[in-house]
Amino acid sequence: MFRPLEIYVGLRYTRAKRRNHFISFISFISIFGIAIGVTALITVMSVMNGFEKELRSSILRVASHAVITSADGGMESWQRLIPRLEQYPEVTGVAPFIKAEGMLSFGGVVSGTMIRGILPDEEPKVSSLGDDMVLGSLQELVPGDFSIILGKDLADRLGADIGDRVTLITPQVSVTAVGVMPRLKRFVVAGMFDTGNYEYDSVLALVHLDDAAKLFLMPGQVSGVRIKLQDMFDAPMLSQQLVRDLPLGYLISDWTRQHVNFFKAVQTEKLVMFVILTLIVAVAAFNIVSTLVMVVTDKRADIAILRTLGMSPASVMMIFMVQGVVIGVFGALLGVVGGVTLAQNIETIVPAIEQALNVKFINGDVYMISKLPSDMQWSDVLKVGGISFLLSLIATIYPAWRAARTQPAEALRYE
Structure with missing residues (x-):
């Protein structure tokens, strides 16, 4: 050759x-x-x-591809907004939520927590928390029962188990005979989830949307709605589209902006x-x-x-x-x-x-x-x-x- x-x-x-x-x-x-x-x-x-x-x-097993909130705080028009969002071809699921901070107490141990009020039937449309349940299920959250589902690391820190009653301390206050006191409410631990992400498993707790509305004084309101897309990388484009389509007063964010620094x-x-x-x-x-x-x-x-x-x-x-x-x-x-x-x-x-x-x-x-x-x-x-x-x-x-x-x-x- x-x-x-x-x-x-x-x-x-x-x-x-x-x-x-x-x-x-x-x-x-x-x-x-x-x-x-x-x-x-x-x-x-x-x-x-x-x-x-x-x-x-x-992160996206718990967080959402896009979130719409109200510039005024509470969102009252969410029931009319959801059908409108579902018309977009990129959207596969929409669900309301209430988000608030608080503290959980059990057995003398106190830990900060992020409370998320959800609708058990709607939550699987926007997150995988239902698949991450290690004890109980999302259906354990029944309105009026004041049940709570804890992240596994949060439950371990508190030493709480299924059936235990934990006390939720909220930033809202109540005026009593002895003065101004923080609002307290006992919840029954109905389940635990483990996403594998310590950032969420150590602070996140789930309650029913109706119970959260009562506790945080938001009757008929939600903090916002969460959106899941067919392709997560379409989130920035959809966010820009929603800014043009929705009336003033809505704040739109997506996962690329929420975690951009990370x-x-x-x-x-x-x-x-x-x-x-x-x-x-x-x-x-x-x-x-x-x-x-x-x-x-x-x-x-x-x-x-x-x-x-x-x-x-x-x-x-x-x-x-x-x-x-x-x-x-x-x-x-x-x-x-x-x-x-x-x-x-x-x-x-x-x-x-x-x-x-x-x-x-x-x-x-x-x-x-x-x-x-x-x-x-x-x-x-x-x-x-x-x-x-x-x-x-x-x-x-x-x-x-x-x-x-x-x-x-x-x-x-x-x-």
Whole structure:
């Protein structure tokens, strides 16, 4: 098969046994370093993608794609608004809610909480809380019974269990014979949910919408309505459409604005990790420089003979660039195989290591998730492989240029 002379000689040099075994060792270190860097880059990028995806999914299991509230506080026209919202083709569900802050007390333990009043039959249209119930169900919330469903971490903090009566302390006050007192109401714990997101599981409590309206003095009113879409990424577009369609007095927000700082922080962290690990690949790639410089020194006589036979400096330069690129490509391919394998199996590997070492790498209290997720994207794999190849190519330029400047007479003088 026809192969250009430069590629043929470059490949022969790559496979040939060298008089100086140290050069072979440095070549191996270069390949190994590039492979390790590429593996780390692909794995970290996949974990960061999975982290972002898992957090987004976890947040939107409880939060909503879009929320409409009233500029005046309470919304009285929600029953007329819901049918209008359901006419939009992007909308799959709409449900009212009442949101308020309070404190829960049980057994001498007091904890801050976020109360959400819901309609049990409508809530599954806009959230996945019904699927996250570990004890009881949303249907346990019956108007007038003053039942409450707690997040698992909130219940654990209070030490409350099913059937226990907890006291809800609200910001509203009542005037009594002894003065102004906060409004208190006893609720019966009817269920618990576990979303896997500590931010919600540690503070959120659900009550029936009618009970919340009575407790927070909002007769016939709600705090707003929550909207679920077929595609969560249509939320900004729908929000803009609603701003144009709805009358003044409504405030429209979507999940991209409610959590914008958080997701920007994740993107920034992903970029920083990419830059840092790319520097590791760059250091490994530039080991090729030292390898090829030593190869050029080792092959000075061969270069001189090739030049004497009529080979141009550009062809000599190409020979050593081929040799360096082969080292870089081989290291990048090993790294891609290792990175893809590790990224696709990290959700199995990490729990096994945690169990073997009896440690916990991901603390749900800190990271909002309790496992290390992975979402490998082939675009990231191609990007990492391409950057590794480019760095390897750049690293070959200087030693190849030195080889091209070799003077035949000078190189053969002492041979």
